[in-house]
Amino acid sequence: MPIRLPWHTIDTVLLDMDGTLIDLHFDSHLWQTLVPERYAVRHALPLDEARRRIEQHYGAVAGTLNWYCVDYWSETLGLDIRALSRELREKIRWRANVIPFLAALKRAGKRRILFTNAHPASLEVKVAELGLDAHLDAMVSSHQLGWAKESPQSWQALSQREPFDPARTLFIDDSERILAASAEFGVAHQLGIARPDSQQPPLRFARFAALNDYADLLPLAG
Incomplete structure (x- = not known):
């Protein structure tokens, strides 16, 4: 179903990466399947026990930079997360119609800024695989x-690093909590992602409209 936005009032589009531009299935498989399997082998644990311990680690730092930090998890779990990511490179894929959407933004003169919680090492793998940087104005x-993007300080710091007018900005992300943080900062427009992981059921957003396919935003009109 088409989504109409007031594009004449939008100068900047802030875009999350994992689950928003890229299918979250890569990260889901890495963190929910491959990491527990390798952790179980490394520490001689049954897989269920390995999953339980990892979930405890995950829960302890959820919403903080460490939750997204490759180096933190490599040290905490005793695994080479960079190497595991490279093993799964073939699972790194664009979401449907992302490139036509980004091209339409460029033609319309909108600034396209990737704003991600992903660790630079994770970003590097995805840039190498997909050439993300060629389709964006800043990352x-x-x-x-x-x-982390959940924090108001992050939004203030972003506005200083890549100046934008929140009142003339759209932010697209698959996390309702992070969309809410952007709204609290003053970003005027938010869109969620209905199915960030193509292999999982859709999400439900209580406060924000959710996008199924970037084709629903094309052509840019309004």
């Missing part, structure tokens, strides 16, 4: 700012 990892 910012929250690790460069010192706060």
Whole structure:
């Protein structure tokens, strides 16, 4: 179903990466399947026990930079997360119609800024695989700012690094909590992603409209 936005009032589009531009299936498989399997082998544990311990680690740092930090997890779990990511490179894929959407934004003169919680090492793997940087005007990892996107300080730091007018900005992300953080900062327009992982059921958003396919935003009109 087409989604109409007031494009004449939007100058900047902030875009999450994992689950928003890229199918989240890569990250889901890495963190929910491959990491527990390798952790179980490394520590001689049954897989169920390995999953339980990892979930405890995940829960302890959820919403913080460490939750997204490749180096933190490599040290905490005793695994080479960079190497595991490279093993799964073939699972790194664009979401449907992302490139036509980004091209339409460029033609319309909108600034396209990637704003991700992904660690620079994760970003590097995805740039190498998909050439993300060729389709964007700027890329910012929250690790460069010192706060996760859930934090108001992160939004203030982003506005200083890549100046934008929140009142004339659209933010697209698959996390309702992070969309809410952007709204609290003053970003005027938000869109969620209905199915960030193509292999999982859709999400439900309580406060924000959710996008099924970037084709629903094309052509840019309004």
